[in-house]
Structures are given as structure tokens and as C-alpha cells.
Amino acid sequence: LFNKLGSEWRNQCDGDIVILLEYFDVPVYEEVAEELLKRVFIQHRVERTQFQFELDTSIGNEMAFYCRTYAGYIYNIDNEMEKQDILDDILPDIVVHCGLLRQNEDNLFVLTQLLKLCKFHDFSDDFGRRTLNSYLINLIPSITDIDIMKHIIQILGVTYTSREQYFDQMMDLVNGMVYTLENPDENGPKEKNIYKAILTICCEIFKSPIMKNESNSSILHELVESIIVPCIDNQIGSIKQTAYTAITLYAITSLKNARKYMKMIMQGLKKDKDVTLICMRCLFDLICLYGLEKIGDSSTIEDKKERNKSVPDSNENKDKYPIVKKLSKLLDSTDGVIKFASTEGFCKLLYNDVPISIDSLTTIIISYFDGATNNMHSLRACVKAFFRPYILYSVNHLVNFEECIVDAIRGIIHLTFGKASVSKIKIKPMAKELFSLVSKKALSDTRIDFSGMYVHNKILLALLEEIYKHPLGRIGKELPPILSMLDLEEEDQDGLYECRVVLQKCIPFVNKSGLTDLEIMQQKLKVINPVALNKEDVNPSQSQEMPDYEPSTLKRTFSDVMGSTKNM
Numbered sequence: 001l002f003n004k005l006g007s008e009w010r011n012q013c014d015g016d017i018v019i020l021l022e023y024f025d026v027p028v029y030e031e032v033a034e035e036l037l038k039r040v041f042i043q044h045r046v047e048r049t050q051f052q053f054e055l056d057t058s059i060g061n062e063m064a065f066y067c068r069t070y071a072g073y074i075y076n077i078d079n080e081m082e083k084q085d086i087l088d089d090i091l092p093d094i095v096v097h098c099g100l101l102r103q104n105e106d107n108l109f110v111l112t113q114l115l116k117l118c119k120f121h122d123f124s125d126d127f128g129r130r131t132l133n134s135y136l137i138n139l140i141p142s143i144t145d146i147d148i149m150k151h152i153i154q155i156l157g158v159t160y161t162s163r164e165q166y167f168d169q170m171m172d173l174v175n176g177m178v179y180t181l182e183n184p185d186e187n188g189p190k191e192k193n194i195y196k197a198i199l200t201i202c203c204e205i206f207k208s209p210i211m212k213n214e215s216n217s218s219i220l221h222e223l224v225e226s227i228i229v230p231c232i233d234n235q236i237g238s239i240k241q242t243a244y245t246a247i248t249l250y251a252i253t254s255l256k257n258a259r260k261y262m263k264m265i266m267q268g269l270k271k272d273k274d275v276t277l278i279c280m281r282c283l284f285d286l287i288c289l290y291g292l293e294k295i296g297d298s299s300t301i302e303d304k305k306e307r308n309k310s311v312p313d314s315n316e317n318k319d320k321y322p323i324v325k326k327l328s329k330l331l332d333s334t335d336g337v338i339k340f341a342s343t344e345g346f347c348k349l350l351y352n353d354v355p356i357s358i359d360s361l362t363t364i365i366i367s368y369f370d371g372a373t374n375n376m377h378s379l380r381a382c383v384k385a386f387f388r389p390y391i392l393y394s395v396n397h398l399v400n401f402e403e404c405i406v407d408a409i410r411g412i413i414h415l416t417f418g419k420a421s422v423s424k425i426k427i428k429p430m431a432k433e434l435f436s437l438v439s440k441k442a443l444s445d446t447r448i449d450f451s452g453m454y455v456h457n458k459i460l461l462a463l464l465e466e467i468y469k470h471p472l473g474r475i476g477k478e479l480p481p482i483l484s485m486l487d488l489e490e491e492d493q494d495g496l497y498e499c500r501v502v503l504q505k506c507i508p509f510v511n512k513s514g515l516t517d518l519e520i521m522q523q524k525l526k527v528i529n530p531v532a533l534n535k536e537d538v539n540p541s542q543s544q545e546m547p548d549y550e551p552s553t554l555k556r557t558f559s560d561v562m563g564s565t566k567n568m
Helices: 002-012 017-022 030-043 061-075 080-090 094-103 108-118 126-142 146-156 163-182 191-206 214-231 237-252 255-270 273-290 292-296 301-308 315-320 322-332 336-351 359-369 377-393 395-414 427-437 455-469 473-478 480-485 493-506 512-528 558-565
Strands: none
Touching: 017 030, 017 061, 030 061, 061 080, 061 108, 094 108, 094 126, 108 146, 126 146, 126 163, 126 191, 146 163, 146 191, 163 191, 163 214, 191 214, 191 237, 214 237, 237 255, 237 273, 255 273, 255 292, 255 322, 273 292, 273 322, 273 336, 292 322, 322 336, 322 359, 336 359, 336 377, 359 377, 359 395, 359 427, 377 395, 377 427, 395 427, 395 455, 395 473, 427 480, 455 473, 455 480, 455 493, 455 512, 473 480, 473 512, 480 512, 493 512
16 A cells, blocks of 8 residues: 555656655654655666755755665665665765864754765775864854754764774763853853763763773763763753663663662662663563573662562562562553553563563553453564463473463453452453463464474463363353364373363353353264263362362462452
8 A cells, every 4th residue: 555655656756755754744743754755766766866955055954864865775675786886976075074064064854864874884984084084073062952963973983994083082071061060151061961962972982882992991981970960850851861871771781880879770660661661671671681580689788688588480580679569550551652662561571481480471461351451552462472482482481381371261250349340351352362362273384393292281280270160250150162173182081081070070150151151062072082971070069169170270360460460
């Protein structure tokens, strides 16, 4: 559809892409316009002469955007000779490029496009490279927009012949700014702009390979303590956010730094939404990078004493680390962005076998089917893309997912008086999708041999045990109809026999609305497992009171699941 519309729109503008872009309001809808141009570049040949820039000639938003997008498209083609030939044709000389930047400093959109265009230059032109470097250094004090500042610092990184030279120049620049802060000039740049510049420079340095040089560590640590840390309490939102970004980037550079600033990052989870997102994503990265044991040990002495009282390997106690407990609470956030980021983070932890309670997986499953997330497209796409790779990664993952399917179904039914949207989840569609993910067909032809797992058989047994414990109410009404969706495997005769035993115990007590479905399943089981039931197993002489029956296959109780989902 996009291709057809693009061609039709282009024809209506007589093939003039710049005129077409005027209808898109590119400063506002840049991503949409960029997607359109990529389709146009694939379908139509672009005349290189369209990009001949001259000084003292006005460059509109559309033309600057058009050139930058086309250069980016060309930069990604495979043919190196053709790529460089086209780029040489469409890009202005570096010195001319500096002039274009200078004359468009008042138009932030055009300035941004021209800055992004800089990275496509061939910097073998030494005079041009030094000219661009000098211009950008002088431009920095006047920049107030952090995104533009980031582009400038990134471009400066390729205008130096060595990393050491880049680092020295950045430190000289920062020292000059610090001096300006200490000796303010009424006619000089505003204090907030100086702080933004320093923090942005620090962020880019912390992301660069320069951090691998140990000789720079003492200089940077002093910079962090003297400038960045005080800025986290700044009243100006953009300065505070950039300061937290710098702290988190610095923390990721080494385990020592991570442990030193862990408390500060954890406190950031209680700040405003933007700071919470920055700190949350950092914490997930730190756990994946250094491991929960090492990162978790940076908690307080009281936390450690409390944690050491528990059994470290039990699923029940895996989330005793304060870092995981605090992150888990964000899964229940009503803010879509925070909920997505926390869900994505826990998906990473689960996939990478970080030793956390799989109750978080149950919460993620429930969130996926929760009607409140219907409009959270990123979250739903993330979780849907996560399920299958997670299951197929290992036998242990499959076992975890099998257990969480039953936990999720049980949790939804028991949460009738909890979050309204969760109690309204339709069990049948949910069960159908989850069962299909762990069916025998879905588990075949994979790198892991899942034969003998009999997942659907185990799920049947777990659901029957749940019905036996709660034969009335929603359990007795909603679970029996989904049993027929399970694709049972005849090879597991012992498992099927156990299912028949539990099913036989259920029938005298089950809700009438579920009795028909149970009888149908009873007949099906008799066909594929024709062994006569042992009277002692079925215990026909039991009283009509409900027995104190403990499920044999579920290791966790309902209260465990409720602990992670009660606020959903």
C-alpha cells in the first residue's frame, strides 16, 4: 500500500520529491517521510544534480532532509565504489559544508540534517577535516538543544586522527567550560547551556572506546564527582536527565563503577518518568552484563543479612535482591512506556537465564493478554516475539513456560476482584494461543530434542488437579472447556493414567456446567489409555466432603503467584 501511495503521490507532484515532502511537514513527521523516501529510492532513479548546494543560497527543510536521507540510503549499499562515487557527487566540499552549517544555525531542523550529513564525508581531506573540527568546537557554547549537541560531539569524534587526541580535546573543552562556570561572564553562554554541553560531552565519551584506556579513569572519575553527581538534583529537567544518563553510562563501563553508583541509580527509580526509564534500562543492562550476584551484592548490609537467611536456589527466594524486587514493581505500572521498558527488561533477564523467580514470566504472560495493554503495541510485539525463542532455547525454559501457563490461567481466574481488565481476560482464546506455543508440532524440528517432555499431558494433569481443589466457581466452570484443546501424547501412558485418576476424583464434585466437558475428556482418556483404574488410586469409598488434596506437579502455591500479580 505504501509503495502504491508513494508512486501516486510522486506522480501528482510531477516527480519532484521536494514538493511532495512539503505536504508531510517533515520536522514533525520525520520518520514517516523517511520511510516514504526509502521506498522512492528503491523504485526510482535519483538525479545527483538535485543536490548541488551553494553558499548564500537558502536551504529549505525539505531539501536538507531529502539530501540527508538519500546520503544515508546510499551509505548503506554494498557496492563500495558506487557508494563513494555517488557520495562524492551529492555532498558539498567540507569547507562549503561548514559555511552551510554556519548560515543555517538559526534553523534547528536544517542544522540537524546538515550535521547528520557530515558523517558521510571522506575525511581524508585534512584541511576540510580541521576546518570542520574548528567550526564545531566554536559552535558548542551556543547550542542549547541536547540532540544537536550529541550530533556535534559524535562528528567531532571522526575529525581527530587518534582517540587520545579526541580525549585531550574534549577534556580541554570541558575544562574551559568549567572555568566559565567558575568565572561567569554576563555576555557569555548561560550556565544551564554550559552544564548541558559538559554532560553531553561526558555521555559521548563514556560510550566511546576511550573508556578502555585506564590512564583516563582518574580524570573521568574526578569529572563525575565534581560535575555530574551534583547535577542529578538540578531543578532543570533536561540537565537532571542528562546527568542520570551520564551516571548510568559511566556505571556500565566497569563493575567497580556499577557498584559505586548502584544506590544512586536505584534511587532514580523513584524520580520522574524520564529518569525512571534511564535508571531502569541501566539496571537491566548491568544485571545482564555483570550478573545478579555481583550487582546484587551492592545492596545494603541489612539487605544482605535478610537475603542470606533464605535458600538462594529456591524459586521462592530468587527475587530477594532489592534490585529485582524494585524492578518487578514496574511491571505493574499503568504508564505504557514504563510498563513496556520493564517488560522488555525482564524478557532479557529470563532469556539469559538470570536467576530470578519465574513469577515475572507469569506476570508477563498475563500482561500480554490483559485488555489494558491492547493499545500498547510495542509491549505486545515485544512479548509475542519473546515467547517462542524463549521456549525453544532450552528444556529448562520449556518447563518454566509450562508451569507459568497454568499459573497464569489460575491467576486470572482467582483475580476476579483484582484489576478489572485482568478478570475480564477470556480464558479460551488465551489457552488456545499458549497451548499452541508448547504443542508437539511447535516443539518439533528444533535444535533441542524435546521428545519425552509430554507438555500437554502435564498441563492437563495440572489443570485437573486445580479443578479438583476448586471444583466450584470459575475454576469448575472455565477450566473444563479448555481441556479439549490439549493435544495429548499416547506415549506417556503413566502420565495419562495419572490424569484419569485425578479426573475420576473430580467428577463427583465438579460444577454441573463443567461436567459434560470432563466426561468427554474421560472417554478420550479411556481410548488412549485403556488400562483399568486401580480402586485404591481412585478411592471410591471417600466421603462426599472435599479431600485435602495437594497437587503433585505444581511446586508453587497460588499465593506465590499472587505475590507478583496482586497489583495487576
